Amino acid sequence: MGxxxxxxxxxxxLSDYEQLKKIADQYADLHKILLEYIGYEDEFLIKKSRLKRxxxxxxxxxxxxxxxxxxxxxxxxxASKRVEYIRFLDNFYMNRVY
Numbered sequence: 001m002g003x004x005x006x007x008x009x010x011x012x013x014l015s016d017y018e019q020l021k022k023i024a025d026q027y028a029d030l031h032k033i034l035l036e037y038i039g040y041e042d043e044f045l046i047k048k049s050r051l052k053r054x055x056x057x058x059x060x061x062x063x064x065x066x067x068x069x070x071x072x073x074x075x076x077x078x079a080s081k082r083v084e085y086i087r088f089l090d091n092f093y094m095n096r097v098y
Contacts, residue, residue, distance in 0.1 A: 033065045 012020075051059070074085055 030069065034069050
């Protein structure tokens with residue numbers, strides 16, 4: 001493997017491998033969702049044309065995933081910051097006109 005000078009191989013049971021693979025996939029999915037949500041870089045943003053192609057069910061799933069990311073991030077904050085961000089989100093969402 002290219003950059004690795006000494007490659008080490010280990011043996012794991014199939015069930016352990018499958019469990020680790022599942023966790024890695026979940027992490028990758030959450031990482032992608034977070035980057036899409038915060039728009040950290042333009043390359044991670046979902047473009048309007050892509051959003052228009054999504055089904056209603058896919059859009060609903062995306063909204064729920066983003067809510068879960070927000071809850072997780074706010075839950076990990078210290079208490080004073082948590083209150084500050086909850087107020088910000090309340091003001092942001094409650095003052096929107098749809």
